[in-house]
Amino acid sequence: YKIAVLPGDGIGVEIVPEAVKVLQVIGEKFNHQFEYTEALVGGEAYDATGHPLPDDTLKICRQSDAVLLGAIGGPKWEQLPVHLRPEVGALLPLRKELGLYANLRPCFLFPGLTHASTLKEETIAGVDLIVLRELTGGLYFGEKSRQEVEGGIKATDVLSYTTFEIERIVRYAYEVARKRRNKLCSVDKANVIETSRLWRETVMELAKEYPDVETTHMYVDNCAMQLIRNPKQFDVIVTENMFGDILTDEASMLTGSIGMLPSASIGGKVGMYEPSHGSAPDIAGQNKANPLATILSAAMMLRYSFNLEKEAVIVEQAVSKAVAEGYRTPDIMEDGSKPVGTVEMGDVV
Amino acid sequence: YKIAVLPGDGIGVEIVPEAVKVLQVIGEKFNHQFEYTEALVGGEAYDATGHPLPDDTLKICRQSDAVLLGAIGGPKWEQLPVHLRPEVGALLPLRKELGLYANLRPCFLFPGLTHASTLKEETIAGVDLIVLRELTGGLYFGEKSRQEVEGGIKATDVLSYTTFEIERIVRYAYEVARKRRNKLCSVDKANVIETSRLWRETVMELAKEYPDVETTHMYVDNCAMQLIRNPKQFDVIVTENMFGDILTDEASMLTGSIGMLPSASIGGKVGMYEPSHGSAPDIAGQNKANPLATILSAAMMLRYSFNLEKEAVIVEQAVSKAVAEGYRTPDIMEDGSKPVGTVEMGDVV
Ligand SMILES: CC(C)[C@H](C(=O)O)[C@@H](O)C(=O)O
Numbered sequence: 024y025k026i027a028v029l030p031g032d033g034i035g036v037e038i039v040p041e042a043v044k045v046l047q048v049i050g051e052k053f054n055h056q057f058e059y060t061e062a063l064v065g066g067e068a069y070d071a072t073g074h075p076l077p078d079d080t081l082k083i084c085r086q087s088d089a090v091l092l093g094a095i096g097g098p099k100w101e102q103l104p105v106h107l108r109p110e111v112g113a114l115l116p117l118r119k120e121l122g123l124y125a126n127l128r129p130c131f132l133f134p135g136l137t138h139a140s141t142l143k144e145e146t147i148a149g150v151d152l153i154v155l156r157e158l159t160g161g162l163y164f165g166e167k168s169r170q171e172v173e174g175g176i177k178a179t180d181v182l183s184y185t186t187f188e189i190e191r192i193v194r195y196a197y198e199v200a201r202k203r204r205n206k207l208c209s210v211d212k213a214n215v216i217e218t219s220r221l222w223r224e225t226v227m228e229l230a231k232e233y234p235d236v237e238t239t240h241m242y243v244d245n246c247a248m249q250l251i252r253n254p255k256q257f258d259v260i261v262t263e264n265m266f267g268d269i270l271t272d273e274a275s276m277l278t279g280s281i282g283m284l285p286s287a288s289i290g291g292k293v294g295m296y297e298p299s300h301g302s303a304p305d306i307a308g309q310n311k312a313n314p315l316a317t318i319l320s321a322a323m324m325l326r327y328s329f330n331l332e333k334e335a336v337i338v339e340q341a342v343s344k345a346v347a348e349g350y351r352t353p354d355i356m357e358d359g360s361k362p363v364g365t366v367e368m369g370d371v372v
Numbered sequence: 373y374k375i376a377v378l379p380g381d382g383i384g385v386e387i388v389p390e391a392v393k394v395l396q397v398i399g400e401k402f403n404h405q406f407e408y409t410e411a412l413v414g415g416e417a418y419d420a421t422g423h424p425l426p427d428d429t430l431k432i433c434r435q436s437d438a439v440l441l442g443a444i445g446g447p448k449w450e451q452l453p454v455h456l457r458p459e460v461g462a463l464l465p466l467r468k469e470l471g472l473y474a475n476l477r478p479c480f481l482f483p484g485l486t487h488a489s490t491l492k493e494e495t496i497a498g499v500d501l502i503v504l505r506e507l508t509g510g511l512y513f514g515e516k517s518r519q520e521v522e523g524g525i526k527a528t529d530v531l532s533y534t535t536f537e538i539e540r541i542v543r544y545a546y547e548v549a550r551k552r553r554n555k556l557c558s559v560d561k562a563n564v565i566e567t568s569r570l571w572r573e574t575v576m577e578l579a580k581e582y583p584d585v586e587t588t589h590m591y592v593d594n595c596a597m598q599l600i601r602n603p604k605q606f607d608v609i610v611t612e613n614m615f616g617d618i619l620t621d622e623a624s625m626l627t628g629s630i631g632m633l634p635s636a637s638i639g640g641k642v643g644m645y646e647p648s649h650g651s652a653p654d655i656a657g658q659n660k661a662n663p664l665a666t667i668l669s670a671a672m673m674l675r676y677s678f679n680l681e682k683e684a685v686i687v688e689q690a691v692s693k694a695v696a697e698g699y700r701t702p703d704i705m706e707d708g709s710k711p712v713g714t715v716e717m718g719d720v721v
């Protein structure tokens with residue numbers, strides 16, 4: 024299995040090696056050969072080559088079976104022209120070029136970590152949901168323009184979706200729901216915008232093909248409430264790009280430990296796996312970062328890109344066990360637990 | 373003071389009279405004359421006239437100094453063609469026609485009601501923020517279209533903002549911040565969309581005119597997280613229409629009692645005041661609805677439309693006192709409190 028390894032910026036260079044460490048053990052135990060090719064991305068790529076996504080990096084990704092990404096961005100590169108900033112210059116083109124139309128962000132609570140959330144234990148205990156966010160359409164990739172108008176400037180973004188784009192992500196969501204608790208909640212703003220109306224109509228059509236899955240529709244504003252009021256009502260949520268961006272970040276707070284949440288972006292030949300959190304420049308280089316989200320992202324890689332379900336589960340169980348045994352990086356620290364750094368946590372897993 | 377009274381649908385017809393009751397007492401005590409004109413809106417207007425916003429209603433609103441709205445919509449009207457549905461056929465045109473570009477949604481916690489939230493007490497105790505949502509621009513009012521494409525349909529919404537539209541809401545937000553704790557957080561997605569870039573540039577320019585106010589910028593996804601992680605960091609939040617729709621609903625959950633949260637929509641000659649919650653058809657007609665959000669909306673009317681600050685504060689204090697003395701409608705009920713219905717709660721206040 025060929026893996027493109029893109030540590031990126033900030034804590035990325037610390038957490039990615041821990042995930043590779045875990046993959047190595049899996050490889051040895053189960054006789055798989057993982058071949059790693061490291062490449063530059065984000066701010067460090069910009070510093071070295073003048074662009075946050077060098078051609079070489081994209082080529083290496085395309086030639087791999089999966090991409091393991093750390094994190095990108097940081098204050099150092101925030102003043103660059105938009106198209107050269109790590110997020111817009113590297114992350115969005117990577118998604119588009121690799122055809123990663125489905126972003127999967129699971130949100131679940133590790134027993135023993137309920138204290139980390141700002142929500143009450145009875146609200147979050149047992150939360151286990153996954154958001155499927157459309158990742159290559161909508162406002163993110165629509166035409167952008169400015170024009171002079173009387174007394175100022177008018178800026179415009181275009182939000183479009185085709186039935187094709189909606190169908191493929193929603194079908195994928197149904198397949199995911201079938202492997203879980205058979206509940207799909209499609210989130211839109213069909214009472215106001217046209218793309219959402221097409222979205223809802225398309226979901227209603229597809230629902231007929233999945234009678235075994237319970238389909239519901241929810242407005243995005245209501246969903247933003249319901250995620251806090253009663254998150255246990257959700258199994259699989261499917262939504263468009265911008266709504267998904269907002270709702271996944273919100274949902275990540277249910278667990279209180281964004282350092283624990285993995286993500287997978289799939290759809291094309293090559294999947295991309297990265298933690299849900301950012302590059303955390305404030306703690307970079309101090310062996311403080313929590314590598315578990317990245318390790319769990321590697322587990323998702325085993326599952327979704329390599330179809331190695333058993334191996335994926337073993338990694339997930341190892342992470343659960345490390346947490347259950349009380350090992351904690353600073354972000355999830357609590358009284359009476361065993362403090363460890365990034366490297367030690369990787370070793371424990 | 374001429375007030376257009378639009379009870380609307382569901383519990384609207386129960387809660388609005390309680391707010392009028394309170395206004396009457398204020399009128400008598402302080403020698404103000406409030407003149408009420410009732411008008412049809414929403415589903416009941418559709419049933420009676422064939423349109424959710426009859427011309428007469430709009431005319432009555434225009435000829436008043438302020439509008440007191442209950443709630444509109446319900447399952448009965450959800451299958452109507454979009455332009456005849458209560459929300460899109462009445463609410464959006466009311467906002468646009470009356471020029472209500474600024475929607476104010478305060479979010480604060482009544483002492484004694486912390487138990488109602490799903491968030492931990494230490495996270496929400498002392499929360500006192502207000503969201504200013506732009507209400508007459510953006511995706512809500514952009515051009516909508518559909519076109520046939522290979523293998524399906526493509527739907528499009530246009531998202532536009534002009535410097536003029538951004539400046540007036542942001543200026544308003546600065547004025548609000550000056551009367552509060554002098555902190556303004558502008559929320560956008562400037563790392564991805566063009567309207568947000570113009571939004572941010574415009575705020576950065578205006579910030580120079582308000583050096584006494586601390587201005588910060590936050591991405592909308594991060595804001596959706598921060599509202600749950602640490603809501604006390606916020607004083608005034610200003611944002612565009614769709615982001616505001618999502619974030620205000622999310623923020624309302626901090627208090628756990630959406631039945632307590634008022635809202636004001638202003639900008640033109642006539643302001644509109646309504647509770648943040650909906651028409652709650654499930655409890656309509658049972659004297660169960662909490663009238664406090666509507667009563668607090670009437671207080672906002674006194675403050676923002678009639679400039680009667682002292683009177684507004686007296687209404688707010690009366691509401692606080694009713695809650696402090698233990699009076700509770702079913703939605704905020706707890707052990708040992710005094711259960712009351714809609715009418716009795718109005719009487720107590
Ligand atoms: C960095 C940014 C462009 C990106 C997005 O908005 O998609 C991020 O917020 C995410 O969710 O991965």
Ligand SMILES: CC(C)[C@H](C(=O)O)[C@@H](O)C(=O)O
Nearest residue numbers: 214215244459460463464617
């Ligand atoms: C009913 C709907 C059109 C409306 C909106 O989206 O503005 C509502 O959600 C609100 O926030 O007042």
